[in-house]
Amino acid sequence: MTTTPVTPPTAPVTPSAAPATSAVAAWVGNPWARFLLRRTGRLLVSLAVLVTLAFLMIHLIPGDPVRAALGVTAPPDLVEARREALGLNDPIGVQLADYVRALFAGDLGTSMTSGVSVSETIGQRLPATASLAVAAFVVVMLAAVPLGLAMAVLTRGGRRRGAELGFTSTSAVGAAIPEFLLAVGLVFVFGVTLGWFPVAGRGDAASYVLPVVALALGPALLMARIVRVEALAVMDEDFVRTARAKRLPPLRVHLRHVFPNALTSTLTIGGLLLSGMIVGTVLVENVFAWPGMGMTIVSSILAKDYPVVQGIVLVYGAAVLLVNLVVDVLLALADPRSTIREG
């Protein structure tokens, strides 16, 4: 226990406390700079691995991918010409270098079946997928955080056992149903039987309802469970007793004192859920014939159109890595004490 009022070295630097030494020393000594540097380094390594794997994918396929794509009946000289065009006859190191160079130029190759540039295809399909994933994530956060907090408040200290049991079992079952099966159920109830919402295609706001619900329901229930458990743990903390001793209204106690301290795990789980939802769009898009990347990647895998698959895997992977980075930065912002220090 420190007894002298020293500022810990990791404290956020306030203007008055910043040492007037050289800017470089301050920059190196700043824990935020160190954290961002280290975290960016990790992102770059992950990206490098991702790019390498996407590149290697086409080489790991047993047999000749071009032959597989064009079919057994394709004439050998056509296959050879296509191999040459894709650069598959060059040494693998040269191929990787070419691939990375093209990547930096925004060139993801050309579709083997349609001849359209892959980046153009992705550019057309990405907005549909992104809008679906973002809408679902917003719904998850808006629904799960209040629900989880409310359940924590209602069931704290072993009160309302019935409500607790109902909530935990419903959310466990709900979260265990995969999004594509939920999607089929929703299509049946709200599309086929009631006819309230369109069941296929992307159009006006109504067309978003079923895909977003299918994508968001499971993660929202899971998230609400986590928020509840975390909030219950925080409610037992001494500082919540202090807040009650200050006779603050319950709403203020829960929103200002309980929730911000349950935020760490909420954010961590939120990040995981968002990554999962980005990729979960693949299944949901295929149920609702949603014209996004998920439809494209599946049809491309089936058509053995490898450059398109490569490109889309890269985009999904990069999106996931980006989400992870954002979550880590948010965590560091939300928790003034510790996160920055950890690797």
Added chain:
Amino acid sequence: MGRDQWRAALRNPVGAAAAGLLVLLAVLAVVAPILWGDAAEETDPAALSQGSTSEHPLGTDALGRDIMLRVLVATRYSLGLALLATAICVVAGVLLGVLPAVLGRRAGRLVTGTVNLAVAFPGLLLALFFAVIFGVGARGAVLAIGLAGAPSFARLVQTNVAAVSGRDFVAAARLAGVGRFRLVARHLLPNIGEPLVVNATVMAGSALLAFAGLSFLGLGVQPPAYDWGRLLGEGLDRIYINPAAALAPGVAVVVAGLAFTLLGESIAQVVGVRAVRRRRPPVGDQAAAAAAAGSAPETPGDTVLVADDLRVGFPAPRGGWTYPVDGVGLTVRPGETVGIVGESGSGKSLTALAVAQLAPDTADVTAARLEVAGVEPRGRPESEVRELLGTKVAMVFQDPMTSFNPSMRVGTQLAEVTRVHEGQGRRAALARAVDRLRTVRVPAPERRAHQYPHEFSGGMRQRAMVAMGLMSTPELIIADEPTTALDVTVQRQVLRLLKDVQAETGAAVVLISHDIAVVAQLCERVVVMYAGRVVEELPVGQLGAAAHPYTRALLASVPDLATDRERPLATIPGRPPDPADRPEGCAFAPRCAFADDACRVRPGLAAVAPEQRAACWHPRSQPLDLVLDVLSGGRS
């Protein structure tokens, strides 16, 4: 996983239902293809794409094959492929997870790093990646799902291995020269089997769902073979004609997936502990006990705190109720400083929380009379109590490290009090917070107000805590062990601060401490608690004439400059009784040198001298040889 735990998991209704379902599915998987395998392949050109009929309860597919039979027959393929994928996942996961323990440090870190990187990606993305490499079809999908699940399983194995590796028996085996592989096979894996089995069960559920997903997308099972996912995909195309064709395989997938997941989770839950139920004690229980309890004297004139026969009960783990606070009477006059002392577990902190209306949710608080700052809080709505007591009663808690909200600036936490209770604006409230921090001698208060609690030292946090109590003008300050976490120098500062504050504001102070020397430094009157009751109360100046053997024992355990260092420090032999298991009569009797048969009956508080009352059948009258200089050193 012990046999008992399996049994306990099966006794749990959810676990039993899940296990029953799995048995049913296993039987179906064996029997259905034998019984209906051929019938499910039979095409009926007269009944193409039909809805439900008496002949085909769930309708037929595009070739006129019976949907219900196909769903039943598909059980074997769906379960078999899922289990195969799970097996691959577990084997690959365990290999990857154990490798770091077997390989050298550098290679081990490489494996760990790779696993950590792979875990960042969702399983479906990995599965799609592997599905491209291994090709479309059942074989490729099994490999893809198995390998996609491997990183997270490997992470789990690594965590468990790391936890076990630190234990003594592994270290001993290592010292004994046990080889790495043998170490893993004989010492590590058997000790982490339990969590791995649970997670493999849950994993089988998600593998089943993932497989259905891949087959649904057309990347898994290829025709003419079929599993549930494939049937679902085919059925979805005709959902307007025959919804059952899509719903039946979907339900089958959900049910089977849930069965695995819930079985795994209920096994895992068996290890956990159930929460305490919230109950109300029977009324008769209280009434009977109330009759036996001592009560506070009728106090003429005004008071800031009156509690009479205060009792705080908690539901006992094995039924019934325990009363950590069992009939306490307490009176505090305006401007008075009263110390409550007692060993830990005597109920002094809970008494303070209960009078301040801050007892835990599970507690049941009763009292014959309770008045705080002129307010009878019981029977009023919570919001009214908050409003009435908000500015009048301040609490200063022990351990300021945990008593401040770590994610809020100190100034904001102080300002909050007046913003809520006096409706002050942000600026004015913050200005007052800075002023109060200055009052408690926090250096550079403007800067400090903008810092977080973790940037304060322990003593400064405690002073800030006092400052928080001073944001309004309290009539009563309840300080619960305010100096316990601090070293002696800082302890003195905080006590002096409390005394100054008390002198300036005229607020009454209730100081709770296990240390009678601390209480003697600050207070005018001392209340000694033992086993949930008040055993003696007396003015500080009369401590030398303490009558209760327990008070005398507390005093004797205070070391001072005159204490002979050659002799062992005086301690009170024995321990305070557990609230659930108190003796019938005087609770201190088992530890008391003067106890006799009379002590089998509980003594009430009785006057032994002016302003001094003790609950003892054998009050001592011989004066104690106290070094009062040390005891009241802080007073002069």
